[in-house]
Amino acid sequence: MGNDSNNDTNNYTSTETHNDIDRRKFLRLAGLGGVIFASGLSGWAAAADGGGVAAAEDFFFVQLSDSHWGFEGDVNPDAKGTLKKAVETVNSLEQLPDFIVFTGDLTHTTDDPRERRQRLAQFKQIVSALKVKTVHFMPGEHDAALDNGKAYQEFFGKTHYTFDHKGVHFIVLDNVSDPAARIGDEQLAWLAADLQQQPADARIVVFTHRPLFDLYPQWDWATRDGAKAVELLMPHANVTVFYGHIHQENHHMTGHIAHHSAKSLIFPLPAPGSQAKRTPLPWDAAHPYQGLGVRTVKPEPRPRNTEYTLTELAVGAAKS
Amino acid sequence: MSVNKIDKKRRLLLAACTAGGLGAMAIAVAQPKERVIKVTAKRFDFSPNVIPLKKGVPVTLALTSLDIPMGFNAPDFGVRADMLPGKVAKLRFIPDKTGEFTFYCDIFCGSGHESMSGSLVVT
Numbered sequence: 465m466g467n468d469s470n471n472d473t474n475n476y477t478s479t480e481t482h483n484d485i486d487r488r489k490f491l492r493l494a495g496l497g498g499v500i501f502a503s504g505l506s507g508w509a510a511a512a513d514g515g516g517v518a519a520a521e522d523f524f525f526v527q528l529s530d531s532h533w534g535f536e537g538d539v540n541p542d543a544k545g546t547l548k549k550a551v552e553t554v555n556s557l558e559q560l561p562d563f564i565v566f567t568g569d570l571t572h573t574t575d576d577p578r579e580r581r582q583r584l585a586q587f588k589q590i591v592s593a594l595k596v597k598t599v600h601f602m603p604g605e606h607d608a609a610l611d612n613g614k615a616y617q618e619f620f621g622k623t624h625y626t627f628d629h630k631g632v633h634f635i636v637l638d639n640v641s642d643p644a645a646r647i648g649d650e651q652l653a654w655l656a657a658d659l660q661q662q663p664a665d666a667r668i669v670v671f672t673h674r675p676l677f678d679l680y681p682q683w684d685w686a687t688r689d690g691a692k693a694v695e696l697l698m699p700h701a702n703v704t705v706f707y708g709h710i711h712q713e714n715h716h717m718t719g720h721i722a723h724h725s726a727k728s729l730i731f732p733l734p735a736p737g738s739q740a741k742r743t744p745l746p747w748d749a750a751h752p753y754q755g756l757g758v759r760t761v762k763p764e765p766r767p768r769n770t771e772y773t774l775t776e777l778a779v780g781a782a783k784s
Numbered sequence: 785m786s787v788n789k790i791d792k793k794r795r796l797l798l799a800a801c802t803a804g805g806l807g808a809m810a811i812a813v814a815q816p817k818e819r820v821i822k823v824t825a826k827r828f829d830f831s832p833n834v835i836p837l838k839k840g841v842p843v844t845l846a847l848t849s850l851d852i853p854m855g856f857n858a859p860d861f862g863v864r865a866d867m868l869p870g871k872v873a874k875l876r877f878i879p880d881k882t883g884e885f886t887f888y889c890d891i892f893c894g895s896g897h898e899s900m901s902g903s904l905v906v907t
Contacts, residue, residue: 575894609892643892644855681859682886684898742898 498704498764498771499715499722523562523630524762524773526554526596529708530728532606533590534583535572539731539744542752542780547590549780550729550758555595561760562629564596567708567726568604568640568673577615580607584619600627604673604709605640613641624651626658632763633662637672639687645674646688656696667769670697670705675725677718680736685710694718702769706761710736711744713776722770727757729779753780818842825867825889826850828896835887837879837906844876855890858904864890879906 531547540546554564571583584607591599603616603623613623623638635658639647647655662668670676676690687693697703703721711728712735731744732755748754756779764771823845824831837843847856849867856875857864865873888901 573892573895573897605892610894640892643853644890645892678859681857682888684888684890688890741901 498768499724500764500771500773501776522762522765524559524760525629526557526561526564526758526760527567527706527726528554528564528729528758529567529726530569530604530711530730531566531587532569532572532728532730533587534574534579535730537731537744539747541747543730546729546753546756546779547587548593549753551591551593553758553777553779555593557760560596562596563598563600564594565600565671565706566591566602567671567706568602569606569708569728570601570604571607572730573606573610575610577611580611580615581618584615588619600634600636600671602636602638602671602673603640605643605645608638608641609643612643613638616641624654631766632667632669635668635670637670637676637693639672639674639676639690644688645684645686647690647693652689652692652696655693659696659700662700664699665701665769667763667766668697668700668703669763670703672705672707674709675707675714675716675723676705677716677723679710679714679716683736683742685736694721697721704770704772712755720770724772724774726759727755727776729756729758732756753778756780818844820844820846822846822848823856823867824848824850825854825856825900827852827894828889828900830856830887830889830900830902833902835902835904837904839879839882839906842876842878844874847873847875852893853891854893854900856887857890858885858887860885861904866891879904882906 528550531550533547535543537543554561570587571580574580574583601620603613608616608623617623623641624636626633626635628634635655637647637655638651639645642648674687674690675685676687676693679685698719698721701720705721705723706726707723708726708728710725711731711733712725713727714725714736716723733742733744745755758777758779760775760777762773764773819841821835821843823835825847826849845856847865847867848871849869851869853869854867855864856867861877861879863875863877865875867873883906885904885906886901887904889897893900
């Protein structure tokens with residue numbers, strides 16, 4: 465796989481809004497798959513006020529990930545409140561997104577199938593408070609790997625599907641229902657058939673849970689046959705992948721395809737390989753909810769077909 | 785050709801064979817003995833979970849699960865195998881570097897899956 469190691473495993477969060485980024489900075493960021501970064505609620509407000517989001521034909525969506533509903537532990541003493549705070553954060557946006565996507569691990573795994581269904585039901589009830597009613601879900605391995613997605617599908621339907629929105633073709637890939645973290649030949653054939661219907665310059669966004677590339681296999685941060693999916697996507701010029709699983713931002717290129725992971729809503733995990741074990745980062749009482757968050761994603765208008773403005777929003781923080 | 789000459793040639797040939805045999809023997813002795821290590825898995829542990837290895841010495845891991853399907857994955861050496869109940873999978877490789885390297889279960893197996901890992905310690 466054509467990984468670009470120069471861009472590997474770095475976080476490029478910026479405190480600037482996209483309006484502040486000069487051309488030189490923009491060009492540097494464009495090398496990361498055309499991403500423009502902003503962060504914080506103030507950043508969001510500035511971005512909204514700056515007119516970028518509101519421009520005609522523009523739209524944005526919100527990505528939430530890894531809420532692990534049902535988790536209990538010291539690394540998040542507000543485990544029962546964080547998802548609700550995330551819902552409030554999205555609902556309080558000055559402009560509402562066209563849709564919301566939830567990139568897996570809605571619930572924390574349990575060996576009890578009945579408890580699994582209870583957690584899925586509770587999760588669904590909590591996110592029903594989102595003002596925006598178009599919400600696209602997909603499972604993470606915590607939701608689906610112990611029963612091949614059976615319980616998940618009872619609540620949320622298909623685990624892989626496509627949809628189109630304002631000129632963008634969105635593809636949801638399931639790399640978790642197989643406990644061995646394979647997309648599988650059948651789904652790959654489905655992906656190939658879908659991509660065949662798309663022109664080479666189609667604007668394509670892929671949503672999935674695990675990274676499609678080998679981010680850090682030592683911590684199971686990979687998809688066993690992810691390289692096959694990337695190979696199928698390669699002939700298309702304008703592809704960007706958004707995923708979850710690793711509980712932190714990460715921005716990586718495989719050839720011309722950018723992969724962006726999202727923060728979680730339960731606990732942050734350490735940077736890939738930064739410590740011996742993949743143990744969660746401890747809760748910091750002085751900075752509660754640090755490392756957790758949601759993001760808005762705004763596709764830049766044509767012809768900037770690989771450019772996205774990502775705005776990271778803190779969860780649980782007072783609105784500025 | 786006289787009998788003596790034939791004998792002389794035979795003696796030389798035998799000597800050459802003997803030398804060759806000794807050479808082969810010497811090579812066999814120099815080659816490190818291959819090790820076979822039994823590794824079992826059960827929810828949510830490997831046993832042993834620290835496996836000492838020698839750099840350059842081939843090793844075969846005899847892998848089996850005591851309960852449900854698991855996976856053994858050592859990405860630093862590019863090897864993996866399924867660990868299935870009732871079957872023994874043989875995973876052979878030659879550690880080509882020293883250090884401590886993680887192996888982990890790569891088939892999601894339940895609530896303790898994410899902590900199911902161990903170390904290959906190569907000296």
